[in-house]
Amino acid sequence: MSILITGGAGYIGSHTVVELLKKNFEVIVVDDFSNSKHEVLNRIKKITGKSFTFYEETLLNKEGLENIFKENNIEAVIHFAGYKAVGESVEKPLKYYRNNIIGTITLMELMNEYAVKNMVFSSSATVYGMNNVVPFKETMPLSTTNPYGTTKMFIEQILQDQSIADKDWSTALLRYFNPIGAHESGLIGEDPSEVPNNLMPYLTQVAVGKRAKLSVFGDTYKTPDGTGVRDYIHVVDLAKGHIQALEKVLHSTGIEAYNLGTGKGTSVLDLVRTFEKENGVDIPYEIVEPRAGDIASSYADVSKAKEELNWETKLTIDDMVRDSWNWQKNNPNGYE
Numbered sequence: 618m619s620i621l622i623t624g625g626a627g628y629i630g631s632h633t634v635v636e637l638l639k640k641n642f643e644v645i646v647v648d649d650f651s652n653s654k655h656e657v658l659n660r661i662k663k664i665t666g667k668s669f670t671f672y673e674e675t676l677l678n679k680e681g682l683e684n685i686f687k688e689n690n691i692e693a694v695i696h697f698a699g700y701k702a703v704g705e706s707v708e709k710p711l712k713y714y715r716n717n718i719i720g721t722i723t724l725m726e727l728m729n730e731y732a733v734k735n736m737v738f739s740s741s742a743t744v745y746g747m748n749n750v751v752p753f754k755e756t757m758p759l760s761t762t763n764p765y766g767t768t769k770m771f772i773e774q775i776l777q778d779q780s781i782a783d784k785d786w787s788t789a790l791l792r793y794f795n796p797i798g799a800h801e802s803g804l805i806g807e808d809p810s811e812v813p814n815n816l817m818p819y820l821t822q823v824a825v826g827k828r829a830k831l832s833v834f835g836d837t838y839k840t841p842d843g844t845g846v847r848d849y850i851h852v853v854d855l856a857k858g859h860i861q862a863l864e865k866v867l868h869s870t871g872i873e874a875y876n877l878g879t880g881k882g883t884s885v886l887d888l889v890r891t892f893e894k895e896n897g898v899d900i901p902y903e904i905v906e907p908r909a910g911d912i913a914s915s916y917a918d919v920s921k922a923k924e925e926l927n928w929e930t931k932l933t934i935d936d937m938v939r940d941s942w943n944w945q946k947n948n949p950n951g952y953e
């Protein structure tokens with residue numbers, strides 16, 4: 618029996634494939650390389666010394682996707698594949714709705730046809746919107762501020778409705794906080810194809826000399842130092858959370874959402890200073906206007922994942938900044 622990983626060549630997907638192979642799961646990766654590189658597959662093999670099956674395919678091509686279900690004995694799906702650039706989703710909403718929503722529905726139809734009803738879904742803390750008070754709990758009302766976030770919220774609802782309609786479905790909705798860091802080997806990590814939108818990949822590109830300085834988006838938020846506070850989580854801890862969620866869905870039915878975070882908030886300036894101190898590099902920065910749609914603080918209540926998935930984070934902010942820098946320094950141009 619195999620586990621199908623959609624988007625397995627991406628940042629979080631690749632780290633999860635490594636953890637699955639370490640636990641001796643049989644892994645099938647499907648990816649269309651719209652935002653990832655083939656080289657990542659070699660790196661995964663190098664880290665684990667193990668092989669896995671791989672298909673280059675988009676979830677929008679039902680026939681191609683069906684071949685994967687025909688040719689393999691799939692037991693569960695971990696579904697990462699999706700577009701994720703917030704700004705682009707505002708400019709091209711239909712591109713996001715088509716790819717993320719229709720891709721997921723196509724995948725779920727095939728799961729039904731081939732009686733594969735175990736699903737771990739890559740959601741986001743973005744579904745907590747702008748109106749909730751930290752720490753965010755899974756029971757809070759959901760809302761979003763951009764089409765990317767709305768695709769995550771809609772897919773959660775689609776999976777919810779499916780699990781009501783068919784009691785054999787077993788689903789975990791994983792709401793990620795802010796994944797950063799990289800595998801300790803420095804062989805895999807985050808490799809944005811465009812100018813990075815997120816803080817850590819931008820910061821490491823400043824550190825490596827590809828960009829002149831970091832823009833800090835606002836310093837007058839109601840936070841201890843005025844800059845935005847987020848719950849940064851090491852991508853390897855996050856990947857391990859998927860293994861725990863997979864074990865849970867394989868041994869139960871129904872649907873549950875889980876926050877995957879550390880439960881601790883770190884400000885932009887805290888992260889910059891920790892990066893400088895731990896890695897011995899200077900990060901020039903300037904304070905600029907706040908970014909539209911940003912909230913002051915986002916961090917998780919992590920008690921549900923701890924109790925029900927028997928999972929909690931182990932790696933610290935120091936580990937995260939060290940591993941992010943180790944990856945960027947060893948791969949100044951990513952996988953190219």
Ligand code: UD1
Pocket residue numbers: 701703704741742743766795814815816817819831832833834835844845846847885908909910911915
């Ligand atoms: C962003 C997305 C969110 C998505 C998540 C993961 C927005 C509004 N939100 O979350 O929907 O799920 O990424 O991909 O884009 N910052 C700077 N300078 C920078 C970049 C960021 O000061 O160049 C600040 C931000 O204002 C924020 C913090 O750093 O306070 C983290 O930003 P980021 O890494 O983009 O993550 P989120 O905004 O939390």
